[in-house]
Amino acid sequence: MSEDDRDPGDARWPRALYDLLRAQNVTQFAYVPDAGHRVLIDRSLADADAHSVALTTEEEGVALLAGADLGGARGVLLMQSSGVGNCINMLSLTAGGKFPFLTIVSMRGDFGEGNPWQYPMGQATQTVLEAMGVIVLRADAPADVIPVAEAALAMAFKAGNAVAMLLGQRLLGAKAF
């Protein structure tokens, strides 16, 4: 079985999520690729008015979004839960600078995960984010995604918070081995 098991495929919510982010003036899409983010990544690559920024490690995205804010732009960091661990110290910049910050995290080591390697970081994801001052919201069903994203966008860009929206494996599907 492949990583594609977690690809939301033709589900409607990833397309609606991209449209919502763009409608709210998110223009920088930073990511380390993950199947759970395939639609958002592909849409950003095809979008002449958005910057699709491939990262070598997720902490680069934390710094990128702070720079975007200094220039008056909005961005989102798309990463897998394992990448959250790579961001910890860089979130000092977000917290100390009171930078608005939005990340959408596709979960591993979560509901029904079959790979034991994914559990330590997957289970620590919410705790680690909260320890660094990031507000954590979850979406576990297709009907959750847009309302949670609308809330996350308001909390990040209207109120100036750091916000993570976790896409649970109940939504994405567990990767089978």
Next chain:
Amino acid sequence: MARPHAAQSEPLPLATLDRAQAVPALIGKAEDFLIVAGLAGAAQELTAMTADAPGVFGLGGAMGAAPMMGLGLALAQPQRRVLVVTGDGELLMNLGALASIAVMAPGNLALICVDNAHYGETGNQDSHTGLGVRLDRIAAGAGFPTVATINTEAELHAAKALLREDGAPRFILLRVKDGPPPRIKREMQPAILRTRFRAHALR
């Protein structure tokens, strides 16, 4: 135990430039740029040479952030010149940023690495560049179309124009002698730095 030394086929000459003179001489009018300065030496230097100007976001932590902050800023403000000034230690912490920047290829971004080959803030330990690692070659390998390595006054003056030659990202390795950056009292609250930078950049 001594470290086994990286074998460099073409070692760089001994650094002779003094950072206190070389950094201002290379940058010239700092007001021409929106600037992100890496923690410790680079932030001290840029704060000193601009009298703590709001157009300089000088880091005091989050080591490794400066280059990618510069990318985010350059993409957000394509009509402005963006300059990242950082040190060898910070750049080494996040070398992948060079790859990510080169792939995006923002024409309005230049990056200066003030390379003193030491971790000046923490006891002056050798950095990897002092042990033979070539950041200029790493930048070229990442895909920066323009890479300049400055060892002499003449090279410094030749490279000055590169900072204002828009169209492709530029990487300048400014090799300086070991020695402390200027000591200056600067704003260390990142939230204040953010507010004043945005007020300056987005007015």
